[in-house]
Amino acid sequence: MPDKYTQVPLEPDKFFHIYNRGNNYERVFYETKKYTFFLQRYKYYLGQYAQTFAFCLMPNHFHLLIKVISPQMSKKFADFMQSYVKSFNNMYHRHGSLFLKNFKRIEVINDDQLKRLVFYIHYNPEKHEISEDFRSYYFSSYRSLISDRATSLARKDVLDWYGGKNEFVEFHSYLKNIKISEKLAIED
16 A cells, blocks of 8 residues: 555645655664765755755654755656665665665645744754754754855745744754653653
């Protein structure tokens, strides 16, 4: 039976949360250069087919928040993934698929969902106990979004969703505190 999260068409002018993980939860990034290479390949293959608003690369999976620009997005995404997997397999002398067969995608339908999804993507390293504080995790868009350095992310749009940089930071801090409170709550 087809998975509803792999059958959603990537239509232009729509926002999507795209994610995938390694087969059997296998690592898909071992070294800094593979994280960097993934982002370079992403930009090369998809830069003109999608706007990118947020990302997080974890050792065994990734998350992206994009807005599709072109109807060719699905084909270009497949090309991008094949490029990364081929490089990974060559580097580590392995064969076969690296990721689950079909990447998952969920259409984002309102502004509140967009804002919470950006936090969810950024919070992933802390959620999975890869980092003590998601704000310091290197392979996430969080630091690029609050920086003044040049970026290919749609930084202005993201910060505008929150009302500015300070509100973006406050929103992330607020939801982080809620997550901490949830972990500390004692159930009756």
